[in-house]
Structure formats: C-alpha cells, structure tokens
Amino acid sequence: MPCPSRSDELVFFVNGRKVIERNVDPEVTLLSFLRKNLRLTGTKYACGRGGCGACTVMVSKRDPTSREIRHFSVTACLVPICSLYGAAVTTVEGVGSIKTRLHPVQERIAKSHGTQCGFCTPGMVMSMYTLLRNYPQPSEEQLLEALGGNLCRCTGYRPILASGQTFCLESNGCQQKGTGKCCLDLGENDSSSLGRKSDICTELFVKEEFQPLDPTQELIFPPELLRLAENPEKRTLTFHGERVTWISPGTFKDLLELKAKHPEAPLILGNTSLGATMRSKGHFHPILLSPARIPELNVVSKTNDGLTIGAGCSLAQVKDILAERVSELPEEKTQTYRALLKHLKSLASQQIRHMASLGGHIISRHSYSDLNPILAVGNATLNLTSEEGTRQIPLSEHFLAGLASGDLKPEEILESVYIPHSQKWEFMSAFRQAQCQQNALPDVNAGMRVLFKEGTDIIEDLGITYGGVGAATVSAHESCQQLLGRHWDELMLDEACRRLLDEVSLPGWAPGGRVEFKRTLVVSFFFKFYLQVLQELKKLIKPFPVPNSRRYPEISDRFLSALEDFPGTVPQGVQRYQSVDSRQPLQDPVGRPVMHLSGLKHATGEAEFCDDIPVVDKELCMALVTSTRAHAKILSIDLSEALELPGVVDVITAKDIPGTNGTKDDKLLAVDEVLCVGQIICAVVAETDVQAKRAIEKIKITYEELEPIIFTIEDAIKHNSFLCPEKKLEQGNIKEAFEKVDQIVEGEVHVGGQEHFYMETQRVLVIPKTEDKELNIYVSTQDPAHVQKTVSSTLNIPINRITCHVKRVGGGFGGKIGRPAVFGAIAALGALKTGHPIRLVLDREDDMLITGGRHPLFGKYKVGFMNNGRIKALDIECFINGGCTLDDSELVTEFLILKLENAYKIRNLRFRGRACLTNLPSNTAFRGFGFPQGTLVTESCITAVAAKCGLPPEKIREKNMYRTVDKTIYKQAFNPESLIRCWNECLDTSSFHNRRMQVEEFNKKNYWKKRGIAVIPMKFSVGFASTSYHQAAALVHIYTDGSVLVTHGGNELGQGIHTKMLQVASRELKIPMSYLHICETSTATVPNTIATAASIGADINGRAVQNACQILLKRLEPIIKKNPEGTWEEWIEAAFEQRISLSATGYFRGYKAFMDWEKGEGDPFPYYVYGAACSEVEIDCLTGAYKKIRTDIVMDACCSLNPAIDIGQIEGAFIQGMGLYTTEELKYSPEGVLYSRGPDEYKIPTISDVPEEFNVSLLPSSQTPLTIYSSKGLGESGMFLGSSVFFAITDAVAAARKERDIAEDFTVKSPATPEWVRMACADRFTEMIPRDDPKTFKPWSITVA
C-alpha cells in the first residue's frame, strides 16, 4: 500500500487560469474535474472510452527537445488529472463565448448549420480549434483527419466539414466546379425542372459575413509554465488518492528505482489502454508510475541503418517522425516506415494518437494492434532498461505472445524502439480491414515482408504476422520457413495460402466472431501482397535482366485493381433549394435558411443540457442494477454489502413503489422474475456517481433459470411467441394473380436492429420540493407529459404536482419517447424515499444495454411478375423482434404494414406482420418507425425481379411506380405527382443513365473492384395513425417591453423546432425574430402534450403557435388601426393600458386520422413526403471494403419553413440510414448479452463515411394544403434513402457474382458490412477456407433478425 504521506500540489492551467490541487485523486479524469470541480460543462460525456470525441479539449505543453509549444487535442474522459502537471488545458469555454467574443470556429460551425442537437459541437469546435492553432490554414485532408474522431449523430457531418473548409487554403467547394460536370457549371440549356437559376439557391450561409481568423488573438501559453518547462522540477511528485497513488519521477534514474521498488506498478502514459482495462476488466493498480517528465523516453535518433524512437513518443509524433524519414531516405529503405505510416493514418482517432504512446501501444500487445505486426516483420528491437542495466530483445512472436523468454522483466521498462531500414529486394506491406475505414478497430490486420535473393524472385526471408485472429498478434513463422527458397509465383501463392490457413487457425467459436471472414482475410491479404510484390519485382527486374525473368507472371490489367486502397477523400457537394419570393418582406424569416436558435450557444458550450444543471443542494446520484440473466426467477437480492460502502445512502427496489410498478407485463423494477439481460432490478443512491457505481458491483442477486429462453425471430416463430395479433392488409386476389404470372420468385430478407446512439445518453434530475409533494423534473425526453404521467402513477401523486422541464435534448431519434419515463420514475422514487434531489446519468454501456432500439426484422416475400417486369402479385410476411415487452411493437408492426408498398402500385397484394416476444430488451420507436426495415424487403423484392427479368432494377421500379392520382393499399387517395418529379429529377441531376453505363464499363475492366449504382424512390407517410395525436397547443405571452415569450408542446431535439416556431411567430406577429424567445418546454405551460415524433412536430405545433399569434394580433388590430405608424412597443404599451390580454393559448385540432384494420381501410396519414436518392459505390471484393462515390437526393419538402434545417434533417437522416444499412451491427452472446455497448464495437458513420460527393435538392414549386405555410415534416423520411447505398453495394456484389458465375439471387442481409460483402463475393479464397459444422461449437454471437 502507498504510504499515506502528504500529496504534492498538482499545478496546471485551464483556460489561462492557474489550477492548484492540493488533494488530487489520481482516479479522477480531466472530464470529471472540468465538469464537477470547475463547473466547465461545455465539455461533454458521451462514451467515456475515447471513442466519440464529445469530450475533446486542447492540451498544450512545451516540447523539451524542440522547445516549441505543442498543442494537441485529447479526449478528456481518458486523461488522468495527474498527467496534466505543467500543462495548459483549453476547453470550449476558453475559446470564446457569446457573452464576450466568439471565436471564428464557433461562429462558422453555427452559421454553417453544423449544429443540430449541439451535443457533439463543443468537441467538434475543439478538434477544429486545435488544428487551427497548429495550422491556421490547414489542408482539407488535415481537417478531415482532425475531425475523424468526433462523432455526430444528427448532422451527417457535411455542414460541419463545410464550416471547417472555410479556413482551408484550397477550399473551392465542389471539386467538379469548372470541369463542366458540376451542376453549377450547367448552362442555360439545363432542362431539369430545378431549372431557372434565379429562384434556386445553393448557398446556405454567407461566407463573407464571417470574421477572419486572427491567430494573434489566441490565449498564450502561460509564462509560468514556460519557466517551469525551462527549469524542470527534478523531484519526484506524488499524489495520494483514496485508493491510488500516482508517482511521477523527475529523472530517469528515479524512474528505474521506483520501477524496481514497485515492479507490479504499471507505467501510465496515454492511459488509452490502461484506462480501458481498469474500467472494463476491473483491473486495479494501487500505484501508477508516470514517466511523463522523463525526456529520455522521448529521444529520437537516426542512424545509417535505422531509426530509434523513444517509447514515450505519442503515436502522432511517431507519425511525423516517420513521415520525415520517408521524405529523407530513398524509397527502398523506407518500406517499414511507409507500412507503419499507412496504419497510423487509420489507427484510432487523432485525439487517441495524440495521447497514446509508442511504448504503451507495444507493451499493451492488443491482438488488434495495428503496429505490432509491422514492427515484428520489420525486425524491430526493443531497448529495455532497468537498474540492472540495458538489454535488447526482438519484437518477436515470443514477445507478442507474452512468453517469459521474450518478455520484459517486471522491473524493466521499454526505453525506445529500434526500427531498421529496409533494403533493396525487400518488400513490406501492411493490411487492415475494419467495419469502417476510419476510427474503427481492425477485424484483421497484417504485416508482410519478403526479401529476395538479389536479382531473383527466390525468397530468402519471409515474415507474416496477423492481428485480430487470436489472443495476441500471431506470426505465421512455420509457413514462412517452408516457403524459403521458393519462387514468387502462383504455385507458391497456392501453397502459402494453404499453409497460412493451417497455421493461423481460428476456432469457430473465437471471441469477436466473424470467423469465416477473418479466415478469408488471412489469405486475401496475402494475395494482395503477392500481387503488390509481383508489380514491384517487375519494376526492379527491368534494369536487372536476370535469366529466370520469365518466371514473373503477367498481372492482367483487370487484376491490378486489387492493389489500390480506398484513399480518404474530402466530401464535396451542393445543396439546392428554392429561394423565397422576392416580394416577401425582409423581416419575414419563413422559408429562409435561418441558423438554429441555439447554434452559437452549442458552439461555445453555453447551451445547457440536462446534466449541465449545477449540482443542487443535498443532491444524490443514482446507478441502476440490471439483470445478468435473460429469463430467470429472482431468488434473492442481497443488498447488505452495498449498503455498507462509504457514501451509499439507499437502494431502491420495487417494494418502495407506493403507486403502480409499470404494467403487468412491463415493470419499472423487476419483481420475482427477469425477462432479459439489462432489465432494471433496483437502483443505488449514493453521494457520488462513483460510489453508486461501485456499490452496484456489490449487490448479490441469485437467479433460477426459467424456460423458454428466446432471442431470435426464428425461435419465437417456433415457440409461437408473439406480443400481439397479426396485422394484415390485402387487396385484389393474390392467389389468382400468382396463377397468371410469367415468373414467381421467393426470397428472404434479414434486417438487423439499430441503436439510437443519441450523443447525450438518458439522463434526469429530480428535485423534490418540501411542500405538497411537488416535484420538478429536468429530463432529456421527447415526451415530458409521459414522464409526468408515469411519475404520477408510480408515486401515486396527482399529475398537477409534477412539472417536467425540457430545455433541449442531445438527440432522441425515437429513443427518448418511452424510456425517459422509466428513468424519471425510478429517480423520482429515489427522491421520494430519500427526500433528496436525485441525478441519474446513464453510462453509454448501460444506455445501450437497457434501452433497446430499432426492431430487427425478418421478411419473406413471394412475388409474381411478367417477363417485362410488371409485378402482378406480391405477398410479404414480416416478423419483427419486439424484445420482452410490448412497448411500441404493435404500432411499429402496423406502420410497417401500412408503409410496405412504398412507391408501387401493385394490384394484388398481401402484407402480414407480427411482433415477436423474445428475451431481449424491449425494442422501441426509432426514426422511420418500421418503414426503413420493412421497405427494404419491398425494394429487395424489386431487385430480385430485375435479376430474373434481366433488366436493371430502376426499370422495374419505374414500371411499377404509382403514376396518377390513386389509392393506397389501405384506400387512402393521394397524388403521386411529386413522387414522379423527384424520381425524374434524381435520375436527371445524378446523370444516372450515363453513370450506369460507366459503372458497367468499370466492372468489365476490373475484376477485384466492382462498382454499383442504385436509385430508390420513396413515398413516406408522416404522422401518427391516431386522431388524438394530431393536436397541439402553444402559449404566447407578450410582455410590456414588447418582447414575446413563446411556448409550445414540441421539444427541441436538435431538429430545430424552436427555430421554426419563432419563424412562424415572427411572420404572424410581423416582428423580427429578435423580439421572440423560447425558454423551454414545460408541462406547466403547455399540458397534455404528445411526443415530439412522427415528423409532425413542426406541423402541429406551428399551427398552434400561429393560432396563438393570430389571436393576439386580432386583439391588437384596433390599436394598430388607430396608430398605423406606431411601433410594436407603442402598440403593446397601449394594449396594456387598455386592459387587453397580452397572453394567448393557441390550439390546433389536427388531422382526423383513422384506420380500420378489420376492413383494411382508412385515412391514417395527413400527407406523404416523396423523395428519391441515387448512390454509387465501389467495393473491394478481396476485403469487403467499400467507398461511397456519390449520392444525389431529391426531396419534396414543399415550401420549406427553413431550408437549412430541412436539408440538415435530410442529410442527417440519410447518413443515419446509411449506418443502419451498412455498418451498425448489434452483436448478442448466445446468452442474450449485448456485446456492442460503445463506439468501439458499434460503428455509427464517421465523417469519413460521408459520400465523396453528396448533393441534396429540395423539389421546387411543390404545394400541400394541409400544413403550415405548405411545408412538410422531414424528420424521418431521409432515413430510408440511406438504402440507396445498400442497394448500390448489392448491385456491385451482384456484378462480382455474375462475373464469377455464382447465382445472383443471394439472401439479402442488412447491414451490408464488409464481412457480408467479402463473403458474398465468393472466390477461390472463400472456397479455400475451412468451414465449421455449426452443430459442433457454440458461436460467439447469435443473429436475432
């Protein structure tokens, strides 16, 4: 145990202010310190793992070698506070403020519409700010790299990038500009109906308005720290915490001494590995040794033979060092350095690369390590030091496997790493395949090196290592030995592949799954290496006319495509919308691209989210205890140990509920029985969140397993386990129709679920009042009235005592409709029992585990059609995985069935749907509400018909599309004119037919890369299929100074509803928006609201606001008439004098939606949004990687209230949809435990996933009579258009399969991950791999769709 002597003072600076901490706890992270101790809440928590960038801040230090100040971005959630000794930290608050001065980065991200919910924005600002501190005019590539580690779930990234591009030297918008291909270059003869340039705008912000960047205005590095760095403290600093002691020696000698004294103590550098094992694996280290102040660990030395890099250098520094060396040395000497550089570009994010050290990376020996495989084959040596002296060990397989013979001794440290130069006739390559190109851990990676006998193709030395295929980096040593002396030819290739598969064997149950994919990559990578080396040999052999040169097989041009990787490309694009009528008064903001009301506050971190509310008096924290069993009887709950822990106040169980405990089938807190892993059983209340979390580990629950346990749709069908009766719609006579068709195809479609991954996890703060059992609840929800009602019934107190407040929500996407009521009620229960305010903030892991998401779907179709592609009969049956309670599953099934026909008129139809009851967390509402999953079945069916008819899918789509005024399957009349216009416009603006030909041309020329293109139409119905949901209210007060306070029933989720509401109020009251304000949504001002969902929030609340404003204006009319030249303020003053009420409630009694399921008829939806999207992709058949070349979207927004917001919704939804259909994959264990509980395992799109060209157009001159100012709700519809990327990928896969003579009709599975793509492009390598009999092992994960 550490000696309990006095701690040293920790000194560092935050935003130019000195911080002295006398009793610092080494377990505290910078994020927690900023938020709790300094109350700087601009820096956000969203994952706590370094994987999302929400907590990005800038750290500045003086480099002891170059003596320059280094600024680097870091993720504060992984930075131990003690590591900051002598550093200067800048947070978003230190960059600028709306109260003082905005920084150009903040101004531009807001004005470019780069913020929606704003939760990711401070992190984005800090990444961009740090970049600009280092490079005031960065390149676009640098910008992309800087933002690669920052996730945004709302915007689709395009506007964020656009704001950053305004700082770039070479920024010129569309890369096609001036080539004649750019839409802006199109001449007068442009026949597209987007037509006349005069009323079509392509600018969403005015660049000229932006204040210039002035680097001289930035905070300087604190002179005190400069002095400290010049005369560094040599003394050992020690910081004692409650459980952990941090020791930071000032000299190398002291470090070695300390390591000898505490051999078990780890060295802590970036903490990116150590921190993760301490958190997730419960590793505990009472002493941590920090070598951060030891310059010897940062020494870099160059020799004629190689390069020695200090183990303390960060991976970002290593990248710079290698890049410099590559520029200095001849190519043949830098093979290893270039291979390392390749992986350093995609390894983690820039923030992690800034923090992680080379030594920490090597010593961690993660099986996925991107550098160790290359260092191993590159013959790197580790220079070790201890008090005993120094020694060298090779970074060999023995070291990588952690064998004592090749490992460090406990008292040794890694001082530096020596990486030798490569030589002539030596070739080295690095390979890596992950779920996404950037910011994703690799599935498999490899380092490969071959040395030939000079002037020949005879293998003299060969090294191959793989990562991701075992518990450690694996060397294929045996295979390599066997291949020595062989010629580099096809025979060698075949033998090598067989040997590699034999040696690098992976059991079917291997952790991480994807076993067959990984096996395939083992040989695919080697094949790529084989071709690369062959190419290089050919180059070398020309000046070396060796006798056996005929041995070099020619690589056909068609095969060369195997060699190219997909480079990261900076996305470009154009957004087009119709400008407002030139006669519209300037003051009237409707239809203009007005910035999000909170945009600037998002960018400065001053926008307050639920957990940013300062700690209230006597506040306690809550943590939830969840079930570890999928279906079990609770035998006992032992709370005793937990209750004894320091700080623990109470544990709340179902017994404490005075009212109702949820419903019979959906309990708030489990009683007797649990139905899924992640079900909430009880909740710990403690003084701090750390204490509460520690206590939940000590609660002992015993279970008895119950039968049946069902996870998959297949099993649910087998057990007849359903949540509700079947929903069915039918028209025509499918039986007869099937008899008359030319062909029939049947198929299956599997669509995986989706996690909402809102950046702000679920959180709530309940403040009980001393009087009358009143409660104030601050909650991140889309439905405060539901929270209020649930708390009321749980606590058995009337609704009128409970007030729910929603200032803003950091993303909802449907995930904050139902669940916040559960968290609100449990927290309220805690408040009632303890009498204290309760704060409950879910960890990302818990949020993902507990809350459920989009329903996975399994669909079967049978389609009958004529040879010309006309579909005559379609029978679709869908099953969704509802999880363990009903939640919204019945409604989702109904919506799914109602929307399945999408844009197609098919006379004979039968649609059936059922929601399965399984032992998974209950799935719930998610943007699109069943439509994105269901319609994928319909569109897959169209693709299958096309394949059978030998026609392109777009022809089948066109042939079967609604054309004239018609009725849907449920007999609702509609006019598809805008659908057809969107479709034609999309074909036109994307030059679809030309590009289809180019794709075919490309595919003929390339065997290993294939392109695919797809265009998808969409008819999306908005609204709830229930009349009572089509109502809204608003309350508008005018104060005596003329300022106006607007409140309405909608919640600000980032979708800009408050901005739109003020645009409406501004038009109605004829006053500038600056007079208007919205402070929050509250159940006290507008009662009985409905959830902000189903794309109709702005429609219905807009009407209510309009109504309230019209009432007020009517009251003011006589006064205005009397004094028409008067000012607004004068009229208001007069009204007050005349006792005219300046407050009005507006109400909207909306659409009478109904649906008769017996008859299969109804008018469930007020209107449809139409759209079309065309996407083109290129796939790498050998690895399954893909790049998105281009997407064009045309959407019918009618008269957009705010084109910037609407385009933002379309882009954001599209990218979210693209994630659903391509990378977002939830993995469950065979015991029903969700593995994917954070950004490492669950990949939402990053900035580098945005299509290289991304164009969005709003269809002009479109009208709808039903909504406010003829606008349309666009919150959800864009989601489905993401499927155009999916169908482009399957188009490319189909091309590969056709060429390889494999059946084109393959089972459609979403997401189309690289794994799926690779395995679908079957070839000699997929045939070669061993396949396991599924009956012989228990797989690591199961498929629940």
Ligand SMILES: Cc1cc2nc3c(=O)[nH]c(=O)nc-3n(C[C@H](O)[C@H](O)[C@H](O)COP(=O)(O)OP(=O)(O)OC[C@H]3O[C@@H](n4cnc5c(N)ncnc54)[C@H](O)[C@@H]3O)c2cc1C
């Ligand atoms: C979000 C995220 C994404 C990532 N993505 C990738 C990726 O794509 N590819 C990849 O390969 N890796 C990835 N990583 C892993 C990352 O590369 C490693 O965590 C990192 O390199 C470890 O360095 P560190 O300085 O943070 O080590 P620390 O966590 O500080 O230390 C790790 C271990 O190394 C030991 N150690 C450190 N230095 C020395 C020394 N000089 N002598 C002896 N022992 C020492 C410590 O005792 C400790 O046990 C990712 C990590 C995160 C958090």
Ligand code: FES
């Ligand atoms: S909260 Fe720190 S990276 Fe996600």
Ligand code: FES
């Ligand atoms: S604006 Fe980026 S997460 Fe919401």
